[in-house]
Amino acid sequence: IAADMKGMKTGKLRLAVVTTAKYFVPRLLGMFCRKHPGIEVCLKVTNRANILERLANNLDDLYVLGQPPKEIDVIAETFLENQLVALASVDHQLANEKEITPKRIVKEPFISRESGSGTRIATERFFADQSLKLKVRMELGSNEAIKQAIIGGLGISILSHHTIALDAPAKQLIVLDVKGLPINRHWHYAYPAGKQLSVVAQVFLEYLQQASQLLADVSCHYGNTGHCPLLPNQ
Ligand code: PGA
Structure with missing residues (x-):
């Protein structure tokens, strides 16, 4: 007091x-x-x-x-602001492509956040709005684990840009140039x-x-x- x-x-x-x-x-x-x-x-x-x-x-x-x-x-x-971006490993075949369509993205194995995640809800809505469905290969309950899985070549994901800013593994990850992204x-x-x-x-x-x-x-x-x-x- x-x-x-x-x-x-x-x-x-x-x-x-x-x-x-x-x-x-x-x-x-x-x-x-x-x-x-x-x-x-x-x-x-x-x-x-x-x-x-x-x-x-x-x-x-x-x-x-x-x-x-x-x-x-x-x-x-x-x-x-919170921008959701598509992330791939730097050596991914889409890494240097321009204006990748969401239709092309759903062909890739996708690493999804767990159900109950806000990131997941926003991501699923983005594709559902275009009548598309992701090919989920794996569900992980942590952004960090997803980043490591991407670097390990298991697939791509959509995560907040905050997860890669100021981060060391960022050099191993790349933001894909996807039409309609980022989700703002x-x-x-x-x-x-x-x-x-x-x-x-x-x-x-x-x-x-x-x-x-x-x-x-x-x-x-x-x-x-x-x-x-x-x-x-x-
Ligand atoms: P999450 O939430 O960490 O549960 O994915 C983030 C959000 O709602 O944007």
């Missing part, structure tokens, strides 16, 4: 984020915790289905996910409608809105600038 009166925020912040958000949320937290050393953060990382269950049961202060749920009444806002999504933060946010959660929300701008500036904007260091022949 004494610390609070001096303007220093103290208390616990309970965050729950979808698996793919683990690529940027911890970095955001690093800056936040340096600014607010009195705040203790508890971060839960799990897939979309589990996040929705936690949200429905009001287990955390704030949530970060791809698409706000329709079935739960929430306050939600976007704060950062946004990260949202959300909390149950009617929930009274704690002071600490409010401080974090304000910080998130400012910091996401910084983060957006350093990440690679495939599609916006037309240039991505991971794309072939540029």
Whole structure:
């Protein structure tokens, strides 16, 4: 309380984020915790289905996910871009092709995220909208495992660009030039409608809105600038 009166925020912040958000949320937290050393953060990382269950049961202060749920009444806002791109190993036969059609993509063995994953829902919708169905060779419950499987030559996948930005295996992966991709999504933060946010959660929300701008500036904007260091022949 004494610390609070001096303007220093103290208390616990309970965050729950979808698996793919683990690529940027911890970095955001690093800056936040340096600014607010009195705040203790508890971060839960799990897939979309589990996040929705936690949200429905009001287990955390704030949530970060791809698409706000329709079935739960929430306050939600976007704060950062999320582009889903097709990934292959650098020596894949499609690696240097231009404007690959989705019809060609579904002929390739595909490595899919597990059911309950937001990435998977968005990917399946992209192909279903064009009356196409992926040839799923393997299901894996982790973006990292999928990247390794791609590098190992097991197939291709569609994952958030966040999974490869600033990453060492990126040199072994390539973003395929597929018509209609990337799938442009946004990260949202959300909390149950009617929930009274704690002071600490409010401080974090304000910080998130400012910091996401910084983060957006350093990440690679495939599609916006037309240039991505991971794309072939540029
Ligand atoms: P996921 O969610 O990690 O469960 O795939 C990501 C998203 O919803 O974009």
